[in-house]
Amino acid sequence: MGLSSNSGIQRQFYRQGPDYRFDEQVDFADIKSQFGLAGITVGRWVDNQEKRLAANLVFDALADLAFLLNVPPQVMGLRQSLSLAFGQGGSPLAQAHYAPASNTLALAKNAGAGALAHEWWHAFDHYIAFRLYPRHSDDSIMRSFASDLWLTERTPTAHPLNGRLQQLFATTLLSEDGQTKHDFVSRSVALDKRIGRRYFSLPTEMMARAFEATLQQDSRIKNQYLVSGTKATELAQQGGFPDVAHLTRIHTALHGYFTPLGQALSR
Known part of the structure; x- marks a missing residue:
């Protein structure tokens, strides 16, 4: 502890x-x-x-x-x-x-405490935006997040890792057949209607919640300072995080990106 x-x-x-x-x-x-x-x-x-x-x-x-x-x-x-x-x-x-x-x-x-993983995702999402879409490196893009730009269907730099990152976005935000938005998105929109402004359905916020929930579900590590509150909180009860089956798919896509990234950087 x-x-x-x-x-x-x-x-x-x-x-x-x-x-x-x-x-x-x-x-x-x-x-x-x-x-x-x-x-x-x-x-x-x-x-x-x-x-x-x-x-x-x-x-x-x-x-x-x-x-x-x-x-x-x-x-x-x-x-x-x-x-x-x-x-x-x-x-x-x-x-x-x-x-x-x-x-x-x-x-x-x-x-x-408990928010570090969520905020690190935002930092990563912002950092990787220019690497994913370098041809759009104007001021507005540099203030954007990769998950936001992904929704605009900009053409990313061709690279195997970029394809894996796009797959992570798709797995989190789209239905399994990739033809429509995932129920996680619909629930996030419903949460926004309750508070009267757009926040929970922002792509980077949905990705950050999916990211932290996936980490908290991983049985190898438990760290309440890194991440907490994705299971028993009011937000969780209101559907603010992906369900267990969805998290399993996100976990696969998440490691499908970060594991080869780690391997490439360790050479």
Whole structure:
């Protein structure tokens, strides 16, 4: 188990997985180096004890994510383009957020737990958009996400990995025969109608929820700091995540992309 500080109270997050750190204390400099991040900033109101606790939690979560995706740890930093901010700015109500303008994944000090996988997907989705559609690298495209652009039927760069990524999008958002939208999309649209704005049905949000739910379903690793809330929450009960059968198909497509990506980067 890992420990985090929540308003001065130590809170435990269940974790089952390899001991990458051999029970050693790490710091944010270790995280930057190990996972190839562009930079890390820590809020001025994060005290030293909180820094130590958070560093271990974030290190283990990123290591678990790399393990689950079968990619080298350095992939987490997206070729040193992704920065991490801990306990700095952001909305008090937000667990975490990804800021495309600065390529920054921000974790709230007291409420960031369980959201790292979701926000990392947004960072990846944004990063890969230009690689998938490099001929459209204008400002609007650079602010877009690959999953959004996929819906516009732009022609991607021809590459086996790009084809696998498109298959992941199709598996998540389309019916099995590929002829219509998946029920997961319909449920997401229904959720938007309840809140009166478009949010849950945004392609990158549907992909992020599918991504985190697939990871939480994987029995090899359990890490509440990396991902939580995809099974027993109100959103889950309202159909905000893919069902079990759909997650099985998404899991296959997800590894159909990331496993060969990891192999290519490990050569």
